[in-house]
Amino acid sequence: MKMPKFLFLLLLLGFFHVSVAAIWKQQQQQQQKKTYIVHMAKFQMPASFDEHTHWYDSSLKSVSDSAEMLYTYDNVIHGFSTRLTDEEAKLLEAQPGILSVLPEVRYELHTTRTPEFLGLDKNEGLFPQSDIASEVFVGVLDTGIWPESLSFDDKGLGPVPSGWKGECEVGKNFNTSNCNRKLIGARFFSKGYEATLGPIDETKESKSPRDDDGHGTHTSTTAAGSVVDGASLFGYAAGAARGMATRARVAVYKVCWIGGCFSADILAAMEKAIDDGVNVISMSLGGGMADYYKDTVAVGAFAAMERGILVSCSAGNAGPNSYSLSNVAPWITTVGAGTLDRDFPAYVNLGNGKNFSGVSLYSGKPLPDSLIEFVYAGNATNVTNGNLCMVGTLIPEKVAGKIVLCDRGINARVQKGFVVKQAGGVGMILANTAANGEELVADAHLLPATAVGEKTGDMIKNYLFSDPSPTATILFGGTKVGIQPSPVVAAFSSRGPNAITPEILKPDLIAPGVNIIAGWSGAVGPTGLSMDSRRVNFNIISGTSMSCPHVSGLAALLKAAHPDWSPAAIKSALMTTAYITYKNGIKIQDVATGRASTPFDHGAGHVDPVSALDPGLVYDITVDDYLDFLCALQYTSLQINSIARRNFTCDATKKYSVTDLNYPSFAIPFDTAQSGRTAAATTTVKYTRTLTNVGTPATYKASVTSQVASVKILVEPESLAFSQTNEKKTYTVTFSGGSMPSGTTSFARLEWSDGKHVVGSPIAFSWT
Ligand SMILES: *[C@@H]1O[C@H](CO)[C@@H](O)[C@H](O)[C@H]1NC(C)=O
Ligand SMILES: *[C@@H]1O[C@H](CO)[C@@H](O)[C@H](O)[C@H]1NC(C)=O
Ligand SMILES: *[C@@H]1O[C@H](CO)[C@@H](O)[C@H](O)[C@H]1NC(C)=O
Ligand SMILES: *[C@@H]1O[C@H](CO)[C@@H](O)[C@H](O)[C@H]1NC(C)=O
Ligand SMILES: *[C@@H]1O[C@H](CO)[C@@H](O)[C@H](O)[C@H]1NC(C)=O
Numbered sequence: 001m002k003m004p005k006f007l008f009l010l011l012l013l014g015f016f017h018v019s020v021a022a023i024w025k026q027q028q029q030q031q032q033k034k035t036y037i038v039h040m041a042k043f044q045m046p047a048s049f050d051e052h053t054h055w056y057d058s059s060l061k062s063v064s065d066s067a068e069m070l071y072t073y074d075n076v077i078h079g080f081s082t083r084l085t086d087e088e089a090k091l092l093e094a095q096p097g098i099l100s101v102l103p104e105v106r107y108e109l110h111t112t113r114t115p116e117f118l119g120l121d122k123n124e125g126l127f128p129q130s131d132i133a134s135e136v137f138v139g140v141l142d143t144g145i146w147p148e149s150l151s152f153d154d155k156g157l158g159p160v161p162s163g164w165k166g167e168c169e170v171g172k173n174f175n176t177s178n179c180n181r182k183l184i185g186a187r188f189f190s191k192g193y194e195a196t197l198g199p200i201d202e203t204k205e206s207k208s209p210r211d212d213d214g215h216g217t218h219t220s221t222t223a224a225g226s227v228v229d230g231a232s233l234f235g236y237a238a239g240a241a242r243g244m245a246t247r248a249r250v251a252v253y254k255v256c257w258i259g260g261c262f263s264a265d266i267l268a269a270m271e272k273a274i275d276d277g278v279n280v281i282s283m284s285l286g287g288g289m290a291d292y293y294k295d296t297v298a299v300g301a302f303a304a305m306e307r308g309i310l311v312s313c314s315a316g317n318a319g320p321n322s323y324s325l326s327n328v329a330p331w332i333t334t335v336g337a338g339t340l341d342r343d344f345p346a347y348v349n350l351g352n353g354k355n356f357s358g359v360s361l362y363s364g365k366p367l368p369d370s371l372i373e374f375v376y377a378g379n380a381t382n383v384t385n386g387n388l389c390m391v392g393t394l395i396p397e398k399v400a401g402k403i404v405l406c407d408r409g410i411n412a413r414v415q416k417g418f419v420v421k422q423a424g425g426v427g428m429i430l431a432n433t434a435a436n437g438e439e440l441v442a443d444a445h446l447l448p449a450t451a452v453g454e455k456t457g458d459m460i461k462n463y464l465f466s467d468p469s470p471t472a473t474i475l476f477g478g479t480k481v482g483i484q485p486s487p488v489v490a491a492f493s494s495r496g497p498n499a500i501t502p503e504i505l506k507p508d509l510i511a512p513g514v515n516i517i518a519g520w521s522g523a524v525g526p527t528g529l530s531m532d533s534r535r536v537n538f539n540i541i542s543g544t545s546m547s548c549p550h551v552s553g554l555a556a557l558l559k560a561a562h563p564d565w566s567p568a569a570i571k572s573a574l575m576t577t578a579y580i581t582y583k584n585g586i587k588i589q590d591v592a593t594g595r596a597s598t599p600f601d602h603g604a605g606h607v608d609p610v611s612a613l614d615p616g617l618v619y620d621i622t623v624d625d626y627l628d629f630l631c632a633l634q635y636t637s638l639q640i641n642s643i644a645r646r647n648f649t650c651d652a653t654k655k656y657s658v659t660d661l662n663y664p665s666f667a668i669p670f671d672t673a674q675s676g677r678t679a680a681a682t683t684t685v686k687y688t689r690t691l692t693n694v695g696t697p698a699t700y701k702a703s704v705t706s707q708v709a710s711v712k713i714l715v716e717p718e719s720l721a722f723s724q725t726n727e728k729k730t731y732t733v734t735f736s737g738g739s740m741p742s743g744t745t746s747f748a749r750l751e752w753s754d755g756k757h758v759v760g761s762p763i764a765f766s767w768t
Contacts, residue, residue, distance in 0.1 A: 033083040035070065035104035035195050035264050036092075037296070039642035042078035044097045056080050059098065063091040070191040070264050075274040075307075076300040078645050081264035083195055099642040102294055104192060107261040107287035109143070109215050110314035110326075110545040133247040133560040135161050137184070138224045138552055139278035141261075141269050141285070142216030144209045144254035145186055147178035149217055149519035150537060151225030151243065152250070154181035166251050166276035171208025178209075182226055185251030185276055192264025193257050200257060209254050212523040216252060218541060219284050221519035223549035224248040224556060231538045233444060233526060234363030236344055236479050237517040241538055244553025244609075248560070251278055261285050263296035270300035274307055279559050282552030284314045284545035286326030289499050292630075293639040298329035302643050305331040306623050310559070310567035312552040314544035315507040316494035320437075320592035322600065324494040328506045330661060331626055333555070333571045336494065337513025337547040338487030338606055339591070343480045344442040344515065344540075346450035348429055350374075350463050351471035358429070358450035359442040359515075360476060361526075361540055367427055367448045371471035373402040376464050377420075380404065389416035389428075400424035403472050405464060408432050408451070414527035417445040427474055431457025439491035439591045441542045442515050444526035444534075450474050485582055489601045490514050491592040493544055496600035497745075497766050498667065501633070503658040505667035505764050507603040508571065509578045511554075513547030515540050554609045561613055562694075568621035568662075569694070573612045575664040576619070576759045578605030580749075598747055599762035604665055616757025617691040617700065617722075619664040632656035659687040666750070666763040668711075668735050672742040684736045691729050691752065691759070693722035698754035702731070704763075706748035711737040711765055713748060720752070740767040 040059070042052055049055040053072055060067050060082060067088070070081040081104070084092065093101040134157055145152075159181060166185030168176045179186055186209035190200055205212045224243040231241030253269035255261045266285075273281055281304055283297060292298040301311040312333040318324035319336075327334050346360035351371050378387030380398035389406035404425040406416045413430055420428045428449035432439065438453035452460065464470045490513055498506045520539035525532030551574065558570045565573070580602065581587050587596035588606060630640045631650035640648055650656065670683050691700075699721040704713050713735055720729040733750065748763040 032085045035081055035192055035262065036084050036089050037077070037081050037102045037104060037264060037267065038079045038092065039077050039099040039102070040079040041097050041099050041641060041647070042645070043647045052078070055097070059092065059095050062095060063088045070195055071268040073267055073271050075271045076267050076303045077642065081192060081267070099638045100293065104196070105263045105287050105290070105296060107263065107266060107285045107297070109256055109261070110284050110286055110317050110543050110548070132563070133245065133557065134158060134249065136245065136248040136280070136556045136560045137164060137251055137278045138245065138248050138280045138282060138556050139251045139253060139273040139276070140216065140220040140223060140282045140549065141253045141255050141266060141273070142219050143213040143256045144188065144211035144216045145183065145220060145252040146211045146217040146519065146521040146523070147183055147186070148522060149221060150228040151221035151241065151519040152180065152183045153226045153228070155226070157181040157247065160184045160249065163277050164249070169209060172202055172206040172210070174206065174208035174210045182250060183252070184249045187269065187272055188254040189265035189268045190257065191268070192262035193259065195264070196262060197259045205258055209252055211254070211521045214521040214524050214528060214539060215284070215545065216254065216256070217521050218518045218539060219282060219545060219549040220250050220252055222516065222546060223282050223553035224250045225519055231517065233361060233517060233536055233538050233540050236361050236363070237342065237540055238479065241517055244550055245556035248553070248556040251276060256285060266296050267300050270304060274304055274309065278309060280552050280556050281309055281311045282549045283311065284548045286314060286316050289326060289328070291500065292329050293635060293643050295329065297327055298332065299643055301329060301332045302626070303645065305567050305626070308566060310555045310570050312548055312555060314548040317492040317543050319493045319495050320491050320590070322495050323497060323499045325496060325498060325506050326494065328498045328500050328504065330501070330504050330629065330663060331567070333551060333574070334507045335544060335548045335551045336507035336510040336602060337490040337492070337544045338510040338588070338602070339490060339514040340512050341481060341483045341486035342515065343483045345477035345480055347475045347477060348450060348452065348460065349473050349475065350460065351467060352463055354463070356452060356456045356460065358452035358456065359440040360450040361442045361444040362448050362476060363444070366476060367473050369473065371473055372426060374464060374470040374472040375399060375402045375404055376461065377404050377406045385410070389419045391415070391419055394419060394423040394425070396423045401426060403427035403429060403474070405429045405431055405460060408436055413441070413451065414443050414445055414529055417447050417449045418529060418531060421447040429460060429472070429474070431460065437491055437592050438594065442540060444540070446527065446532060448474050485586070485589055487512070487588060487606050489588065489590040489592070489597040490542070493601070496667070496764070497669070501658060502669035502766065502768070503667055504661070504663055505599055505603060505665040505762060508665070509551070509575055509603045509605060509607050511547040511550040511607045513544050514542045516542065516546040551607060554607060554612070557609065558612060566620055569618040569692070572618040572620065572664040573615040574607055575604035576617070576761065577608050577611035577615050579608050580605040598745065599665070599764040600745065604760070604762050614695065614757070615759060616695045616698070616754060617752060617759045618694050619662045619689060620692045621662045625662055628656050629658060629661045632658040632660070659685060662690050665761050666733065668737070668763070668765045670737045670740070670765060670767045672739060672767045682736050682738050684734060687733045687735070689731055689733070691720065691731070693725055693727045695757065696725065697723050698756070700752040700754045700759070703751050703753070704748060708746040708748055708765060710740060711735055711746070711748070713763070715750065737765060742767055
């Protein structure tokens with residue numbers, strides 16, 4: 001029978017109607033979907049499943065037919081990541097065997113003279129050089145790698161050790177021949193990123209391990225780049241460039257793309273890094289503060305720690321505000337940033353004869369020696385905030401042919417220079433405001449430019465606003481070394497106290513992070529701006545992103561020297577030997593305040609790798625100690641098990657205390673005086689610690705230096721006699737503190753010494 005035409009049409013229309021609605025509905029749902037990380041209680045898997053992935057899949061399908069897994073995880077967590085609506089996520093969380101369903105978090109990057117500054121050049125012989133050092137693998141999670149960088153020359157390195165399980169993944173502009181005996185692994189992770197932001201735009205970045213940004217090449221060559229003689233950026237910082245662990249092997253895991261670094265990808269990369277067999281993981285990225293069970297980096301780092309892998313992370317660039325840290329889990333090494341003794345001066349000469357100094361990495365045609373018309377950006381714009389030199393805000397007639405003073409803040413420093421240049425300006429003075437104080441970061445500007453501190457900026461502005469026809473010029477001074485005092489804590493370096501666990505002092509320590517030279521990508525210029533057509537082999541940049549890989553590389557050296565040390569022992573050695581004063585005894589300064597820095601700024605102090613080789617004693621921490629710590633935090637068993645990936649139950653009869661975690665430093669939060677309590681009321685808290693002798697038999701004596709009258713500190717016993725290597729001895733410290741106004745901080749220091757070694761721990765008190 002022939003179907004009447006109208007019916008056919010109706011059917012067709014109806015079909016269309018349904019399908020359009022379905023597509024529309026699907027799109028709606030797609031838009032509402034978010035990436036979730038699902039933690040499964042693998043130990044509860046019903047016996048009817050033979051494969052845990054089948055069980056995961058069936059749990060997922062029970063709430064959503066269409067949901068696909070982005071990744072499954074087995075090392076870092078037991079579980080998977082997937083796209084779900086809020087409703088599906090809630091349904092899934094209620095299913096048996098699900099520990100948690102957590103929304104994905106977006107992380108951000110914490111954007112060679114160093115070896116001499118750290119004393120590595122003269123003491124090279126102390127570190128294992130040849131075979132042992134080249135058995136250590138450093139994994140770097142970042143923007144990928146520029147494999148042609150001279151820092152990945154594998155001359156003199158033996159074959160890749162048989163223990164290595166990693167791979168060189170093929171993708172756009174990257175193939176297996178890009179790896180060698182130095183760069184032994186390269187992988188990329190984009191499923192989480194693409195699920196949220198859509199397909200990677202391959203005209204802008206390579207879907208492969210290749211680094212089109214520069215950050216990843218910089219951090220990985222800082223950690224473990226080979227020695228490259230004759231390195232420089234346009235002649236600045238000329239000399240040999242080298243990573244910290246020049247013979248360690250490098251594996252890169254690209255997790256950061258133009259739109260950020262997504263936790264589903266970060267977890268997948270840590271999963272692989274653990275399988276591949278890395279010894280150290282370096283992560284110069286962070287994303288806000290969250291409880292450890294919600295924090296991807298903390299969760300992944302716990303699994304790594306269990307496998308004996310040290311995880312070193314940047315503290316963040318949110319300083320100098322208090323409570324500005326990220327990556328504070330006690331099983332992570334959290335690294336802040338200090339300066340080197342190197343500077344790149346550039347002088348400002350004004351029409352009134354005054355001469356001020358700033359810093360710059362400009363290279364190119366200098367300005368004439370004669371004075372040039374000079375204008376404040378805030379007087380050459382119609383918009384509020386025009387003083388910041390943001391795109392399109394300068395009036396060309398007012399800046400053409402002139403030097404322009406721009407204020408620092410909001411947009412990139414190098415972009416301000418480009419804006420001035422585009423508007424016809426011939427030079428730029430970049431003035432700090434109160435937010436950055438006297439901290440100077442040198443940049444490879446696109447026009448003659450220099451950065452000056454807040455005080456200098458104010459003096460220059462006084463001149464600008466008082467002289468009817470102001471003039472200026474900028475002269476470039478090249479590279480100067482031996483700058484004192486150094487190091488100073490960088491203003492941008494994130495500061496304590498620790499907002500998640502106030503009893504754990506963070507950052508752990510500081511390392512060089514200002515004006516660091518290291519390898520760079522050939523895909524971008526030194527400013528990272530798309531209009532910068534210059535290409536360089538090395539670049540000079542700043543951030544805790546740069547200090548973190550210094551510590552990662554040094555940890556690799558310690559691992560080579562002491563293969564049996566746990567990550568906690570390596571961290572302890574780095575911390576207890578860090579220094580807090582200059583050679584003249586004056587305390588390390590904080591550039592943000594111009595005064596002495598505190599343990600909330602520098603943690604245990606500035607890393608001193610040569611002393612860290614032979615610390616005498618270490619504070620070791622086992623996996624069980626960390627589990628007790630999680631119990632002390634009163635996490636639920638679901639929360640603990642999603643970090644620990646096992647059926648762990650806290651012992652209800654046991655008294656757990658955060659103050660018993662065997663940490664190499666002390667942070668003591670006291671309550672502020674409350675109404676009804678007398679001001680004289682004291683709070684007494686006891687911290688327990690255990691020292692392990694990693695040296696020869698010796699007797700250590702405790703000494704406490706304290707600037708705090710309001711807190712009594714009692715160490716018991718005061719002397720510990722170790723008769724053999726690896727012997728452990730426990731002591732307690734009792735702190736009795738009076739009431740102080742909220743926000744008060746004070747500091748003390750505990751040192752154990754046998755006359756040869758000094759095992760130092762900072763002590764930080766805060767009243768909240
Ligand atoms: C998990 O541990 C608890 C307490 O030890 C025990 O009662 C429970 O049976 C365990 N669950 C599984 C699935 O092993
Ligand atoms: C890998 O890429 C290089 C250039 O980067 C090229 O010379 C080589 O032929 C490629 N090898 C393979 C196996 O595709
Ligand atoms: C400006 O002062 C610096 C020292 O602060 C000095 O090195 C430089 O030569 C001076 N330049 C001029 C042109 O006076
Ligand atoms: C330039 O700007 C400053 C600060 O905003 C102001 O005090 C000054 O009067 C301005 N000068 C001129 C000539 O507009
Ligand atoms: C700025 O304001 C002046 C006067 O109000 C006007 O003539 C000029 O076109 C404006 N310039 C820009 C770039 O907006």
